Amino acid sequence: xxxxxxxxxxxxxxxxxxxxxxxxxxxxxxxxxxxxxxxxxxxxxxxxxxxxxxxxxxxxxxxxxxxxxxxxxxxxxxxxxxxxxxxxxxxxxxxxxxxxxxxxxxxxxxxxxxxxxxxxxxxxxxxxxxxxxxxxxxxxxxxxxxxxxxxxxxxxxxxxxxxxxxxxxxxxxxxxxxxxxxxxxxxxxxxxxxxxxxxxxxxxxxxxxxxxxxxxxxxxxxxxxxxxxxxxxxxxxxxxxxxxxxxxxxxxxxxxxxxxxxxxxxxxxxxxxxxxxxxxxxxxxxxxxxxxxxxxxxxxxxxxxxxxxxxxxxxxxxxxxxxxxxxxxxxxxxxxxxxxxxxxxxxxxxxxxxxxxxxxxxxxxxxxxxxxxxxxxxxxxxxxxxxxxxxxxxxxxxxxxxxxxxxxxxxxxxxxxxxxxxxxxxxxxxxxxxxxxxxxxxxxxxxxxxxxxxxxxxxxxxxxxxxxxxxxxxxxxxxxxxxxxxxxxxxxxxxxxxxxxxxxxxxxxxxxxxxxxxxxxxxxxxxxxxxxxxxxxxxxxxxxxxxxxxxxxxxxxxxxxxxxxxxxxxxxxxxxxxxxxxxxxxxxxxxxxxxxxxxxxxxxxxxxxxxxxxxxxxxxxxxxxxxxxxxxxxxxxxxxxxxxxxxxxxxxxxxxxxxxxxxxxxxxxxxxxxxxxxxxxxxxxxxxxxxxxxxxxxxxxxxxxxxxxxxxxxxxxxxxxxxxxxxxxxxxxxxxxxxxxxxxxxxxxxxxxxxxxxxxxxxxxxxxxxxxxxxxxxxxxxxxxxxxxxxxxxxxxxxxxxxxxxxxxxxxxxxxxxxxxxxxxxxxxxxxxxxxxxxxxxxxxxxxxxxxxxxxxxxxxxxxxxxxxxxxxxxxxxxxxxxxxxxxxxxxxxxxxxxxxxxxxxxxxxxxxxxxxxxxxxxxxxxxxxxxxxxxxxxxxxxxxxxxxxxxxxxxxxxxxxxxxxx
Numbered sequence: 001x002x003x004x005x006x007x008x009x010x011x012x013x014x015x016x017x018x019x020x021x022x023x024x025x026x027x028x029x030x031x032x033x034x035x036x037x038x039x040x041x042x043x044x045x046x047x048x049x050x051x052x053x054x055x056x057x058x059x060x061x062x063x064x065x066x067x068x069x070x071x072x073x074x075x076x077x078x079x080x081x082x083x084x085x086x087x088x089x090x091x092x093x094x095x096x097x098x099x100x101x102x103x104x105x106x107x108x109x110x111x112x113x114x115x116x117x118x119x120x121x122x123x124x125x126x127x128x129x130x131x132x133x134x135x136x137x138x139x140x141x142x143x144x145x146x147x148x149x150x151x152x153x154x155x156x157x158x159x160x161x162x163x164x165x166x167x168x169x170x171x172x173x174x175x176x177x178x179x180x181x182x183x184x185x186x187x188x189x190x191x192x193x194x195x196x197x198x199x200x201x202x203x204x205x206x207x208x209x210x211x212x213x214x215x216x217x218x219x220x221x222x223x224x225x226x227x228x229x230x231x232x233x234x235x236x237x238x239x240x241x242x243x244x245x246x247x248x249x250x251x252x253x254x255x256x257x258x259x260x261x262x263x264x265x266x267x268x269x270x271x272x273x274x275x276x277x278x279x280x281x282x283x284x285x286x287x288x289x290x291x292x293x294x295x296x297x298x299x300x301x302x303x304x305x306x307x308x309x310x311x312x313x314x315x316x317x318x319x320x321x322x323x324x325x326x327x328x329x330x331x332x333x334x335x336x337x338x339x340x341x342x343x344x345x346x347x348x349x350x351x352x353x354x355x356x357x358x359x360x361x362x363x364x365x366x367x368x369x370x371x372x373x374x375x376x377x378x379x380x381x382x383x384x385x386x387x388x389x390x391x392x393x394x395x396x397x398x399x400x401x402x403x404x405x406x407x408x409x410x411x412x413x414x415x416x417x418x419x420x421x422x423x424x425x426x427x428x429x430x431x432x433x434x435x436x437x438x439x440x441x442x443x444x445x446x447x448x449x450x451x452x453x454x455x456x457x458x459x460x461x462x463x464x465x466x467x468x469x470x471x472x473x474x475x476x477x478x479x480x481x482x483x484x485x486x487x488x489x490x491x492x493x494x495x496x497x498x499x500x501x502x503x504x505x506x507x508x509x510x511x512x513x514x515x516x517x518x519x520x521x522x523x524x525x526x527x528x529x530x531x532x533x534x535x536x537x538x539x540x541x542x543x544x545x546x547x548x549x550x551x552x553x554x555x556x557x558x559x560x561x562x563x564x565x566x567x568x569x570x571x572x573x574x575x576x577x578x579x580x581x582x583x584x585x586x587x588x589x590x591x592x593x594x595x596x597x598x599x600x601x602x603x604x605x606x607x608x609x610x611x612x613x614x615x616x617x618x619x620x621x622x623x624x625x626x627x628x629x630x631x632x633x634x635x636x637x638x639x640x641x642x643x644x645x646x647x648x649x650x651x652x653x654x655x656x657x658x659x660x661x662x663x664x665x666x667x668x669x670x671x672x673x674x675x676x677x678x679x680x681x682x683x684x685x686x687x688x689x690x691x692x693x694x695x696x697x698x699x700x701x702x703x704x705x706x707x708x709x710x711x712x713x714x715x716x717x718x719x720x721x722x723x724x725x726x727x728x729x730x731x732x733x734x735x736x737x738x739x740x741x742x743x744x745x746x747x748x749x750x751x752x753x754x755x756x757x758x759x760x761x762x763x764x765x766x767x768x769x770x771x772x773x774x775x776x777x778x779x780x781x782x783x784x785x786x787x788x789x790x791x792x793x794x795x796x797x798x799x800x801x802x803x804x805x806x807x808x809x810x811x812x813x814x815x816x817x818x819x820x821x822x823x824x825x826x827x828x829x830x831x832x833x834x835x836x837x838x839x840x841x842x843x844x845x846x847x848x849x850x851x852x853x854x855x856x857x858x859x860x861x862x863x864x865x866x867x868x869x870x871x872x873x874x875x876x877x878x879x880x881x882x883x884x885x886x887x888x889x890x891x892x893x894x895x896x897x898x899x900x901x902x903x904x905x906x907x908x909x910x911x912x913x914x915x916x917x918x919x920x921x922x923x924x925x926x927x928x929x930x931x932x933x934x935x936x937x938x939x940x941x942x943x944x945x946x947x948x949x950x951x952x953x954x955x956x957x958x959x960x961x962x963x964x965x966x967x
Contacts, residue, residue, distance in 0.1 A: 021316035021357060021597070023281060024571040026651060029306030033066030035059040039301035042291040045085040048610040048646040050293060052307055053080030058093060058103075062612075062644040064652035064673070074108030076101055084129035086137060094126035100139060100146075106615065106624040119154050120146050127208045130171045130179055138179050138190070140171045142208070145181070145190075160188070160195045167206055169220070172213030180213060180232065187218065187230070201237060202228045214253035227251070229259060229272065240270055252290035254298065262287040267300060282308060295608050297648050309648060314602045315571025316357055319594035320344055330590035333581040334374035336384065340581060340588050342595050343372035347388065350595075354583040357597030375415040375422065379435040385422060387412030392424060394438060405438040416452035418459065425449035430461060444470070453493035453501075460501070462490025467503060483518055485511055492536040494543070496556050502543055504533035510545055510554070512561070520561055527563040527696060528552055529575075535590075539582040542600075546577025551589055553600075565694060569651035570603070572596045607649045611691040611699035614642040614673075625704075634682055634709045641675045645691025645699060653694035661686040682710040751932055794832060801825045808857035816886065816893070817850035819857070823864050827882060830868050838872045838880030845887035853893050855964050856933065860884075862926045863897045863960045871901020871958055874910055891939075893964040903947055903955030939965030 028034050036054030043051050050061040057078050058069040070078050077095035084092040091103040099122055101110040111118045124141040131137055139146040143166050145157040158165055160183070169182040171190075178191030185203040189196045202222045203211070210221040216232035222239060229238045242261070250262040260269040267287040269279045281287070286303040293299065298310040320328050320342075332343045335354065342350040347365040349372075352358065370389050377383035377394070384395040392407040407424075414425035421441060424431045430445035430452065444459070451462035459470040466480035466487045480487035489506035496502065500519060503511045509523035509531040524531050528547065535546035538556075545552040550567035567575050574591035581588050582600065589596040613625035619636025623629070632639070645654035658675060659667050662685035675687070687704040712718055804822045808814050820842055827840040844850060864882065872880035885896040901907070927943070934940040942963040948956040 021318050023313070024311040024315060024317055024568065024573065024596075025282070025300075025308040026311060026569060027306060027308050028061070028066075032306075033059070033068070034061075034306050035066070035068040035070075037306050038303050039307055040079075040081045040288055041083045042289055042299055042301050042307070043083040043085045043091065044291070044293050045091050046087060046089040047612050048294060049612075050299070050648070051083050051085065051091050052301065053083050053093070055079045058083075062614075063646050063648045063650065064644060064654070069103070069108060074101065074110055074113070076110055082126055082129065084131075086131045087135060092129050092137065092139075094129070094139075096125070098122055098125055100126050105626055116148065116152055116154055120148075121156055122146065128171050128213075130173050130213075132173060132178055133175075134177075136179075138171050140168055140181075140208075142168055144168075145171070147193075155193070157190075157193075169203065169206055169208050169211040170213045170218070172216070172218070174232070175216060180216075180218070182211060182213065182218065182220070198232075199230075199235070201230050202226075202239075209250050210248070212251040212253045212259075215256050217253045217256055217259070219251045219253055219259045221248075221251070227261070229270075231256075238272070238275070240275055249286065249288055249303075254290055254292045258292075260290040262289060279313075281310065293648065295648055311569055311649075312571035312598070312603060315596060315598040317571070317573045317594055317596050318352070318357065318359060319573070320348065320350065329578065329592040330595050331370075331372050331578050332374045333579045333588050333590050333595075334376060334384065335581055335583045336376060337382070340583060341374055341384070342588070342590060343374055343386070345370050345372070347372055349374075349386070352588065352595065352597075354586060357586070357588065357595070371413070373412055373415050375417065377422075377435050378417040379420050383435075385415055385435070387415050387424065392433070392438060405436075407433065407438045407440070413449060414452045416454050418454040419456060423452045423454060423459065425452050425461070444474075445476070450490055451492050453495065455495055460493045460503075462493060462503075464489050466490065467493070479513075482516065483511070483513075485509070485521060491533045494536040494538045496538050496543060497541065498556070500556065502536060502538070502556075504536045504545060506532055506534075509533065512556075522554070522561065522563070527565070529565050529567065534577055535579045537580040537582060542582070544580040544582065544587070546580050546589070548576050550575045551577050551580065563696075566603075567651070567653075567694070569649055569653075569694075571598065607647060607693060607695045607697050609650070609654070609691050609693040609697045609699040610646040611689060611702050612644055612646060613702065613704065614644055616641055616704070628704075628706075630706050632706055632708050634711050637677075637680045637708050639677045639680060639706075641687065641689075641704065642673065643675075643689060643691075643702075644673050645693065647691075647693035647695075647697070650693040650695070655692050656689060657692065658687065658689045661688065680708050682708045682714050751935060794829070797825060797829050797832070801829060805858070811857050813854045814857045815851050816848075816853040816855060819855060819860055820844075820850060820884070820886075822858065823860060823884060826861060826864065827868070834868075834873075835878075837875070837878045838868070838882060840882040841884070843883065843885040845885075847888050848886050848893070850886070853964075853966065855893070855895075856929065859926055859929065860895060860897065860962070862923050863962075866923060867897060867899035867901060867958065867960075870907040870910075871899045871903070874902050874907065888966075891966050893966055895962045895964065897960040897962075898948075898957065900948075900957040903949075904945075904958055905947070906955055937965070941965065 030037055034052065034054065035057030038055040039052050041053040045051060052059040052061065058075060058080050060067045069075055075093065075095060076099045077097035079096035080093055081096055082094035086092065089104065093101050093103065099111060100117060100120065101108055109117065122141065124143070126139050126141060128140040129137065135150040137148040145165065147155040147157060165183065167184050172180045174180050174189060178189055180198065181188045181190050181195070184206055185200050187198045187201055189198050201218065201220060203220045205221040212219050218230040218232070220228050222228045225242055226239045227242050229240065247264040248261065249264065252260045252262060254260055254269065257272050258269055259272065260267050264286045266280055266282040266285055267290055269281060271277045282300055285305050287300050288303055289301045291299045298313065300308040300310070302308065320330065328344045328346045328348065330342050330344050334341045338354050340352045340354050342352055348362050350359055351361040353360055373387040375385040377385060382396065386393050386395055389411050392410055392412055394405040396404060411427045412424060413427060416423040420435060421432050422435050423444065424433050427448050429443050429447065430449045431440050432442040432444055433440055445461055447463060449461050449463055453460040457472065461468045461470065466478060467490045469477045469479055485505060485508035486503070488508055490503060491506045492504040494502050499514065501513045503513060505511065509521065509528055510533060511521050512519040522528050528545070529552055530547035530549035532548045533545055534548060537544040541555065541557040543554040543556050545554060550565055551572065553564040555562050566572055572589060572591065573593035573596050576592050577589060578592070579590035585600045587598055587600050616623050616625055616628040617640040618628065618632055619638055645656065647654060655669055655671050657667050657669050659665060660677070662683050663680065684707050685705070688701055690701050691699040804825065808818065808822065824842065831838060831840065867882050872882065881900050883898045887894050930941045930943060944961040946959045948959055950956055
């Protein structure tokens with residue numbers, strides 16, 4: 001060995017101190033909510049809640065929360081010395097005061113509020129309680145018994161035959177019926193109010209604190225050196241040496257296999273299948289009792305230290321810290337020649353037995369070297385490579401004098417065997433180093449690496465920025481391009497027997513990778529304790545994954561890769577896992593607190609999870625779940641469910657699945673232990689709730705069915721009545737509207753009929769018969785005057801006018817151009833007939849195109865006829881003028897008919913002097929036509945007639961203005 005190595009690696013003297021292995025506990029004291037630190041007794045009720053009697057009150061524990069009770073809640077005394085849970089869900093409470101009470105459905109019943117308890121003549125403390133198959137409760141004083149029957153009858157027993165009861169030690173349940181009662185050294189059967197001697201036992205120290213009877217197993221003190229264990233089922237007695245020099249407190253029957261002695265120096269537990277095996281629990285602590293719950297947990301009540309729950313009886317822990325070495329975390333583990341080597345941050349290498357986990361030796365370097373890494377040489381037998389923050393060294397066998405070879409000034413992050421070489425990951429690169437000489441042969445990677453793995457064909461390099469793969473071509477391929485989870489920090493890489501590459505990441509969980517494709521991505525939501533992985537170890541089809549929140553066992557041989565989780569609540573020293581190794585089913589876990597050791601085949605992987613409603617609050621009033629109403633008034637529809645999942649091994653790590661049918665059919669998940677529904681609508685509901693513990697064990701589904709009462713308008717009778725009223729109202733309304741529609745139809749029919757009549761009358765009256773007769777006379781005059789040309793021209797115009805009249809009268813509307821052509825033809829014939837007595841003109845605004853506007857047919861003709869017949873006819877000269885003007889104003893077409901006749905007033909005077917035989921109805925019919933048109937259309941036709949006068953009020957003619965809407 002080189003002398004420089006000795007100077008650099010000065011080793012401490014070999015030593016092999018004895019370090020005891022310890023069990024792991026979960027402790028609950030007043031700061032966690034326990035009523036008091038001094039705990040006398042424990043029990044578990046039918047619902048699964050743990051109860052603790054303390055010197056300052058009563059506590060109920062659900063695994064997460066404590067609920068405490070005192071004299072204010074009905075206890076006769078705050079100091080509770082005995083508890084018992086019966087099959088009906090009652091918890092019987094014996095306080096230090098000489099009385100009895102019980103808790104049931106959220107209320108404590110005592111002598112003040114329970115008539116049955118008031119009848120009991122209790123004179124001394126109740127020290128033991130039991131229940132038989134029929135539900136009878138037996139209460140034991142030191143010299144009397146009280147039997148409480150299910151029907152409410154209470155019997156006090158003070159004698160056996162003619163002898164008074166005295167020196168009673170313990171009572172217990174008898175599976176065949178009745179009770180066992182121990183008096184002095186006699187075990188008797190109490191059934192049907194009669195005592196029968198069953199057998200005698202060696203009971204030397206006869207006291208209720210020196211006897212325990214549970215599960216038909218009796219343990220009592222024989223003498224100062226022996227204890228007697230009598231099995232009622234086997235009908236035999238066994239004797240065990242009493243080795244406890246500490247002051248005795250109590251005996252406890254844990255179950256049919258284990259019995260315990262509670263002392264001032266902890267608890268000693270006997271395994272009845274191995275009488276020579278005694279385990280010491282909680283050394284130095286006064287233990288008052290031991291209790292095993294339905295999940296298999298062992299509870300230890302103490303005087304002054306609260307309650308301890310044993311996390312696991314088969315998990316043992318070894319701590320390496322002491323007053324000199326406060327920070328001595330275990331960083332690396334390595335199986336080696338029947339041992340497991342555990343390297344710490346202070347660079348102590350501890351030798352642990354691979355079978356028992358006990359420490360059998362250690363050696364240390366002269367100064368701390370954080371983050372030690374151990375690797376067994378694959379080239380040289382019995383050689384170990386040790387990498388630290390400062391150097392890489394090779395150890396020979398287990399002899400400090402044979403240390404050899406040193407690679408100095410190198411910060412080792414990971415080691416991986418690769419053929420005859422070793423790959424060394426540092427903070428700067430990855431080196432290929434010869435295993436025999438520790439000489440650097442090559443630099444494989446030029447950056448910081450966090451982990452390495454090699455299967456001699458492919459090298460995986462984990463970095464802070466992701467995972468790289470180097471094949472035989474020595475080219476690096478970045479796997480982060482194929483999977484996003486490979487882009488972050490890589491903690492470890494391993495390969496299983498199926499050639500699946502498992503990659504542990506520091507934030508993305510665990511990834512199964514094979515042939516360039518993703519097989520499985522396991523995260524916290526899929527069963528992993530945490531997404532931050534720290535270590536991997538593969539052995540016999542099991543992948544052990546260390547995280548910052550516990551250890552995970554992944555069975556890679558089963559479909560779906562099922563996971564078993566282990567945490568502090570299962571006995572681990574810490575949830576932060578630095579390294580894991582397995583030797584022949586023996587599991588070693590390196591943590592900052594030390595090494596945890598357990599046999600993988602013996603550790604209990606089973607657990608249970610129970611779900612219970614704690615209370616239900618409806619409209620501000622709290623009910624016990626069994627007493628909550630199922631029909632809830634609508635004004636009290638503010639509902640809160642308080643519940644709890646009971647799994648003491650889960651240490652409160654429980655999640656809940658729920659859905660409220662009637663409101664939502666989809667499942668939701670939460671970790672809070674209450675659900676609040678502030679304003680539920682009326683209807684029928686069913687709350688479905690399930691708890692799932694940290695081991696993914698589900699509870700049974702619990703249901704809560706209830707109905708929110710309907711409002712008045714939601715009730716059936718109200719809706720039927722409202723429906724009938726609605727139908728009646730609808731019928732009346734429909735009848736009314738039908739009648740109204742019929743009336744309108746009738747009116748429309750009448751209007752249409754009237755319009756038809758008016759149109760017929762109008763067509764008949766469109767042309768004055770006098771005009772026709774006069775026209776015929778004019779034609780006759782032309783013939784008599786032999787004016788053939790004049791006659792032909794007049795006949796041609798007249799026939800055209802008749803033809804237009806017949807044609808237009810059959811149309812609902814004609815164009816303005818056709819109407820003006822018709823008027824022009826009419827005026828031309830009248831002017832010819834009256835021998836040019838007047839002239840006429842048509843003035844059309846440039847903005848008006850006559851062919852694009854439509855008006856009712858021949859609606860202007862009566863006004864033109866009136867101007868000629870009554871206005872111009874009585875002029876004495878031939879200077880009469882008829883003017884027709886057309887213009888557009890906004891959305892209306894304005895037609896103005898103006899003449900310079902004698903005016904309407906003078907015309908009426910002429911009519912009175914010389915009445916006309918035929919009275920034209922054209923104007924009145926036209927007025928009716930306009931009225932009918934306005935009733936049928938929103939846009940109206942307006943008409944205005946003005947008398948034209950000069951300043952001396954002399955008639956100058958008449959103007960008719962008709963305003964048509966532009967449709």
